[in-house]
Amino acid sequence: MTEPLAAVVAVVAVTGASALGAAVVGGVFFAFSGFVMRALGDTTPSAGLAVMQAINRTAVRPPLMITLFGTLLAGLAACILLVVTPAGPALWWAVAGEAVYLVGVIGLTVGFHVPRNNAIDRLDAGSTDAVPEWSTYLTEWTRGNHVRALAGVIAAVLFGIAAGLASTL
Template identity: 40%
Template sequence: MLLWFNAAGCGLLAGLFFTFSAFAMKALGRMEPSGGIAAMNSINETILRSLFMPLFWGTTLASLGLAAIALSGWNEPAAKSMLIGGLVYIFGMFVCTIAIEVPLNNELARVDPGSDAALPVWQRYQRRWTGWNHVRTLACLVACVLFIQALVERG
């Protein structure tokens, strides 16, 4: 069940992150900086009270669990796929989110959208946040594929 949950969860998160990488950030960037900042801050506040959070934490804990299961049963079918999928997800999605994306979100939340300082903060935010979001998108996609591969390997 853990593999099924994580394959589906990673796929959902890959799609969410892809949305931001492919067009949402471009659309926000076309807005006046004050509007783009306000919209992104609203998204960041709303996501904390959404179904994203249980999925975010659930897939992270499941990835840790799958990596541990893989290490304890290294000779079992799918162990390598589970371990690599878990590690890619933990480092590429979770660590990236906590260490880079959240601090960028916090910095954006502190800026006054109508101030002169808003434009350079917004421009830097868009560039850095989107670049690291590409990493999260790819990590979720790779982990999803590896977890599906593990399901196939287990029969």
């Protein structure tokens, strides 16, 4: 161990927190892909749409937002710490984790899911006119969410590898 212990602990802690955050976010998205969206699709369109509208309004609150964007910031901090604490290959694993998280989780959330969520929020859940839009939303949103879940898990693994490598500094 050539780096001061405090520096190694800080690097491993922040990189490990990034791994944990990405895993939690990936797990939330996995739960939606695995059973929440399926359950909403098994209900009547008006009930599924109304519940999803409520979920989308509830999701934009501190627990999810702090975890979602806090993980992005923790990953950035991990990358910076790995630059200033010469970490060799740990840096590149963390950069890969941050890139996967940024594109596959944050990018898809902001560029793909939020616009769809906003569009269905404007629908009248009790209207038969909303049924085709709900059906399309359900299919497209869930497919995109599979990607987000996988990206969260991949980012968690990459950050985990970076933390493991950093622990040997």
